[in-house]
Amino acid sequence: MFFELIATFAVGIGAAGLALVLGHLSRGRLPRYAAPILAGIAMLIYAVWSEYTWANRTLSTLPESVEVVSEVKEARFWKPWTYVVPQVTRMMVLDRAGVQTNPTAPSILLADIYLFGRWAVPIKRPQLVDCANAARADVSEAALTDPSQAEWITVGAEDPVIKALCQT
Structure with missing residues (x-):
């Protein structure tokens, strides 16, 4: 979050600098208040871009074996544009490469589920999945050795x- 704040300020300073250069090149025809207005607009555009691309940027850092199984799209009143296009604020990701089966219970799968949230620490939740009964269970020591204990x-x-x- 800190680095994103720094990046937002850098975009604002860059936009203000661009406005100052344009004011100089236009020989003073650009009003003096153009620099802070352009800086504010650029910072707002960068913040919106950052919020909307968060999920894709996060997924691009993960291995190709992961698959998004669920996304939560939300609209917030302090971000009125999210009522037009809701933004992804949370997602559940499945690591297909890590799916395992237990030889004693072949119909039950062990899978790693990752929960990602905007401004939240990612959480890894190993899950037992019973396809025959459409059921899930959190992994415990007892459940790993005997799935009926889950x-x-x-x-x-x-x-x-x-x-x-x-x-x-």
Whole structure:
């Protein structure tokens, strides 16, 4: 967040400098208040761009084996443009390369789910997935050795993780 604030100020300073150069080249025809106005507009445009591209920029740093299974798009009243085009503020990502099966329970999959949120630390949540019963469970030591010890939650076939793992 700190570096994004610095980048926003840098964009504003650059835009103000550009306005000053344009004012000099126009031999004073550009009003003096053009520099702070242009700086403010540039900083606002940069902030909006940064918010809307956050999810894609985050995904571009991840390996190709990951797949977005769920996105949360939100609109906020202090960002009126998000009512026109809501922005992605959270996403759930599945690491397909890390999906494993237990030889004693082949219908149950072990998958790493990553939860990303704007301005939040990413969270890794290993999940047991039972495709036959459309259920998920958080991984525990007991559940790894015996999946029947897991606290299963029936989520249904429409759950994004069940769809991604079981219906492909």
